[in-house]
Each structure stands twice: as C-alpha cells, then as structure tokens.
Amino acid sequence: MLIENDVIFAYMNERDRNHEKAEVLFQKIRDGLGVEASSVCLLEMELVFKSESREDELLGAITALKGIENIEFLPVTPEIVISSIAIRRNYELTFFDSHYAATALSRDRVIISMDNAYDSIPNLNRYEPDEVP
Template sequence: MPLLENDVIFAYLNEHDPNHAVAERIFQKLQNGEIRVEISSVSLIEMELIYQSEKIEHMLLKHLAAVAALPNVEYIALTPDIAVASVYLRQTSNLTFFDSHYAATALNLDRKIISFDKAYDGVPGLIRIRPETL
C-alpha cells in the first residue's frame, strides 16, 4: 500500500485548498474501498503542530476525528530505523523534517508515496504517485 502524505490530507480538510477536489476524490475512494493507504503516525504530530502554530486548534479535534474514522487506512508507527533513515534523507536529499519522515516511512514500506510535493521525485528508490492520477 502506498503512503498518503499529509499534503493530500490537508487539501482534503481545507475546502479552499487548490487541490481540494483531487483530495476529495481520493478520500471518496477510501470510503468506497477502492483504494487502501498507509499514513505515518508522524502526520498526526505534524497536524497538531500546524494547527497550533496557525492558531486553529479549535478545528483540530474535528479534523483528527475525521482522519481517524477513515476506512482502508493503516497507521504506521515511527521506528528507530525510520528515524535514522529520515536523518539520512535530510542530509542527502534536502528534504524538510516531516517530508524526510514520510519518505523514510514509504521507503520502509512499498516505496510509494501519494503526494502533490515534487520534492519526493528526487529521492532515490521512492515512487511518487501524483494524486490527480488516482
């Protein structure tokens, strides 16, 4: 199963996001059982940090509940191997902190990540699935 990156989740949760319609189609396919994905547990931490920094924590519980209720999703825990790989990726691929964790997680799984972010295209061994193709 591919890893679903937070940019797709955020696009789904924000109806003003330019990628909202594409993300909505993916979430509908999850609801219908047409696709299955994995989500890194690190994505939940990123959500909390972003909502806190953007002063929109009042929306966090509702959005976390919506993500937690998704069918056909498996959450992947952060392991020491993934943490080590994410540090390596930050040093060699110029990825951000969270992007390096998602890339490391995907590489530890089936090497596929669903994301709008082209930064993943430069990660050796990682296959980025463009959300609009699903």
C-alpha cells in the first residue's frame, strides 16, 4: 500500500482537518503495518515547505518521517515516469498525483489517500487513511 502525501501532511499538521484520520493510520503503522511511500513525496515536501517559506522546519519534518518504522521509500524508475506521463495525459491528475498513482500501480495497486481523483484510475484501489484494514 502506498501512502500519499496528503495523508503525511495531515499527520504532521495537528490543525489539518484530516489529522485525526491520518493519526488512525499512523498508529497502525507504529503497530507494525507496513506501507510504502514514493520518494517523490520528499521532493514535494521540499517544494511545499519552500513555497510556504518554512524551509527552517523541513529538516525536522523529513527527519521525523524518516524515523517512522514500517515506511519504505520507493525509488522513481523510468517505468514509473513513463506511466505517470500516460496517467497525466489520460486523466486529470497533477504532476505529483500522477507519480503516486503510477508508483501504486507498479506495486499492489493500492493507494492510501483522501483525494478522490484517484478513483478515476482503472485498477487502482483507494483507501481513506482511517479505512485501511
């Protein structure tokens, strides 16, 4: 199962309206549930923190994320990039969302996200963070 950045951001921000949903998932992860994350999520985090003039917080956020056991960061491959391009051409997903969808499709075809844009992608199954079995 691939965890999407919307869930990670919600977990990191206690004021986020979806923080409690994300907390349910992260408790399962701390209890031993294994999940995967695209390494693209780290780049997206850098860009978001930079655009919000919060780069001074970035090191702590990445370090905290890296310290959570049971999250495996997956590399970007040429196949994933090709797939993400096809997804962007055929579905209205953003650059980062297309990479997350392509990565999930290359694995077990499951993505954990609150973004219903993924529901339009054939063969991709989406779980809300508080619905993960």
